[in-house]
Amino acid sequence: MFIKKSILSLVVLLISIMAAKAQVKIGFEVSFKEPQAHYADVQMNISGLAKDYIDVKMPVWTPGSYLVREFEKSVEGFTASASGKALRVEKVRKNTWRVFSAKANNVKINYSIYAFEISVRTPFIDESHAFLSPTGIFMHPDGMIKSPSTVKIIPFKTWSKVSTGLTPVAGKQFTYSAPDFDWLYDSPIEVGNQDTFEFMASGVRHEVAMYGGGNYDKEKLKVDMAKIVEQATAVYGENPNKYYLFIVHNFNRGGGGLEHLNSTTLGATRNAYNTAAGYKGFLSLVAHEYHHLWNVKRLRPVALGPFDYDNENYTTNLWVAEGFTSYFENKYILRAGFEDPNGFVNGLAAATATVLNTPGAKVQSAASSSYDAWIIGYRPNENSKNNSISYYSKGEVIGILMDLEIINATKGVKSLDDVMKAMYLQCKTLKRGYTDAEFKAMVEKISGISFTDFWAKYVNGVVDAEYVKYFGYAGVNVSTENATPDKPVTGAAAQLVNDGLSVSSTTRGSAAWDAGLNVNDVIISLDDVSVGDALSTIKLRTPAVSLESLPVVSKKNIGDVLKLKVKRDGIEREISLTLKANPSVRLKATIDENASAAQKAVLKKWMGI
Known part of the structure; x- marks a missing residue:
């Protein structure tokens, strides 16, 4: 009887907690009184949370960009009120404000955000538009990351559009909902007069929101971006979204991107779309960020979700998350028809040379580069090339070698594509990220061989890539020459x-x-x-x-x-x-026309064309 009563009491308590949470409503209104001065005005409304005090917190970093950026430094004029009366507010941590709400049922919080850093990961506002990177704009009540919220955008008087991956609220203009704060923090918002167009690919509606003008051809982009989407979806066998948004910021000189669950933000050079190199560069960026839709956002290291927004989130696997994504963008560009086989193999040879020519590659491993992203990767100094290596570039080379090893071991039957798909499905089934040991185990399962020595050399070690051996599996000869002979x-x-x-x-x-x-x-x-x-x-x-x-x-x-x-x-x-x-080398790759049948099978599987 005691046990039964205890269980019943626990059930009643849980139901009460769930009911209380269900009654809590969190809403935001974002307006722009002085966009020319780079400010957003935020009103946060919390109802149904009758407590002595409420702690509200702002993230100190944004997922996908591994540096504590201290977004709270841009908050000004934080005030709170209930029933028209001011409430006492105390800052209790660098990113936490305590509102003494005295059990008020409806609490209104107001603050302003200064936003004047141009990047894909930080808010930026001027008289022409507002880019709201959510971790630098919104706050959440402590312990309520899983609570839903709504966001109403009030555009400046000269603006007419809002673009975001958040779900529109029916019947309410520029009002959106998020099922929890993880989703809200992963949904950038573009406000202004952006040029928008759409295309369908892999059964998904895609929207492109272009800010800053440029010499792009919308009709051409619709066709070519769709090809990238279809190639990426083909690897994983399914596309997890029904809607996807590209926010593109066009500048005099721009670059970079940041991935999100159903959107991405890209930086581009506005007048480079009509050059071969510029256009291919943009499509490569599209391919990179779109691959993150699976790799990182769903197929992810176990440390990257659920997120701790107050502290660093450490993982040794960014060489997979970012490095493999850099590698796969090359495969998508080739398979979509924007690169030829010779360009493909020489591009990968050049990527390999970049790592060989970086002194820090002989000092820092890929796993260490991943773990130390927070203190080294995003804080380079004059000595960085001597003591560190980017997990992007080292991970890309590991991806090349691993892919060729798998294809060769399976005689052209399996590839790294199969590993990525299997890991995606595993993460989806287990509803969590993977460990390094689990990723290695899947590679060994797919390939049928041990990768212990490979991991020791290339993941946890600093051994130079045996590029002649691995490229040779595919009948690709790689010659090495001094970068500046006799100079x-x-x-x-x-x-x-x-x-x-x-x-x-x-x-x-x-x-x-x-x-x-x-x-x-x-x-x-x-x-x-x-x-x-x-x-x-x-x-x-x-x-x-x-x-x-x-x-x-x-x-x-x-x-x-x-x-x-x-x-x-x-x-x-x-x-x-x-x-x-000069200790630096150049690598030149040539596809051997007289390669063996086995090598040709590896090459065909590798390229996927």
């Missing part, structure tokens, strides 16, 4: 300043590194030739100056000494560099 290099990069050339970086093991040339040293002469005279014979397009382009350096041989006069902290000194050969 000496200093290993220093510099920027033109008023009184000379300021050293911006030195490469580990180079002549500059060995001689002790420091970042921020100002070079005032080279072999007694002033910087002014040395620069007079070359044409500069940017402040960045290659020392090797200066005649005084380019005329020297490997092993010669270059005498520099520099200023360090205002004191002149001489530094002598013994010039070395």
